[in-house]
Amino acid sequence: MPLQRIDPKHYQAFQALLEEFCGIVLGPNKQYLVSSRLNKLMREYGLGSLGELVDRLNQPGNVELRGKVVDQMTTNETQWFRDEYPFSVLKNTIFPQFMDSGTRNVKIWSAACSTGQEPYSISMAIDEFRSSVSGGALFDGTIIGTDISPTVLEQAKNGIYQSSAISRGLSPERRNRFFERNGDGSWCVSKDIKSRVSFKNFNLLESYSLLGRFDIIFCRNVLIYFSSDLRAQIIGGMTRILNKGGYLVLGSSESLGIHSKSYEFVKYNAGVIYKLKDD
Numbered sequence: 001m002p003l004q005r006i007d008p009k010h011y012q013a014f015q016a017l018l019e020e021f022c023g024i025v026l027g028p029n030k031q032y033l034v035s036s037r038l039n040k041l042m043r044e045y046g047l048g049s050l051g052e053l054v055d056r057l058n059q060p061g062n063v064e065l066r067g068k069v070v071d072q073m074t075t076n077e078t079q080w081f082r083d084e085y086p087f088s089v090l091k092n093t094i095f096p097q098f099m100d101s102g103t104r105n106v107k108i109w110s111a112a113c114s115t116g117q118e119p120y121s122i123s124m125a126i127d128e129f130r131s132s133v134s135g136g137a138l139f140d141g142t143i144i145g146t147d148i149s150p151t152v153l154e155q156a157k158n159g160i161y162q163s164s165a166i167s168r169g170l171s172p173e174r175r176n177r178f179f180e181r182n183g184d185g186s187w188c189v190s191k192d193i194k195s196r197v198s199f200k201n202f203n204l205l206e207s208y209s210l211l212g213r214f215d216i217i218f219c220r221n222v223l224i225y226f227s228s229d230l231r232a233q234i235i236g237g238m239t240r241i242l243n244k245g246g247y248l249v250l251g252s253s254e255s256l257g258i259h260s261k262s263y264e265f266v267k268y269n270a271g272v273i274y275k276l277k278d279d
């Protein structure tokens, strides 16, 4: 799809459809991104211009194509123990609090988990906590990782990573402790770490009522792609299913917006974590 063939009115129609499907707000000058990410898909579907794609997406029964477009347009960048501090705060402050208050199994949602590094890092943090305190074996967690993209979820479920992905954020000590080496040089997340984590295809624009309730929600580095109205809607939805005294962990450039009154700001050296107030 050469850039000169992107008609501004088709670009606007595509922006609106993408926001409707998954919340992503595409800036006004992202024609290059659209072109490079959708070229292959458009060839596969025999579509010659963005206008033809928009027409096809507007026809009924386009679920598969819609999913593939969203898959291509999402940014799946992630890494192990991203920003480090949320995971050390889990181990040093949050897990001890839950353990002291008698919670034996913390329920954690990793919303927009991409290829699984975030939920697996949480599971590793649980493991490290369990082995670092007396009576730690009595404490455990259940983690659900969700994402809109079936492609990244497939990799997350497999739990198999090439050396290049493994080296992003993971120390050799953690790699040797929590992974097994496959014959082809890739690394597989150990059974214990995997056993706490399940994955589900879920669009953050849907209702959260069937997900259950959580003690901790990680929603990191995804709200930045949405409008402020949608960010407020998503944080509102999460606030409703977070247990009182539970924690919400956002990305380092994301904030609570209009929901800040519902939370205590718990400041750590490297960043902030939000604790839902009891009242």
Ligand SMILES: C[S@@+](CC[C@H](N)C(=O)[O-])C[C@H]1O[C@@H](n2cnc3c(N)ncnc32)[C@H](O)[C@@H]1O
Pocket: 021, 022, 023, 024, 074, 075, 076, 077, 078, 079, 082, 111, 112, 113, 114, 115, 118, 146, 147, 148, 149, 152, 202, 203, 204, 205, 219, 220, 221, 222, 251
């Ligand atoms: C940049 S990654 C963040 C991964 C991880 N949370 C982290 O901080 O490393 C953003 C993820 O959000 C997912 N995503 C985008 N829009 C979504 C939506 N509407 N519902 C669920 N997931 C979405 C993308 O598929 C992508 O995997």
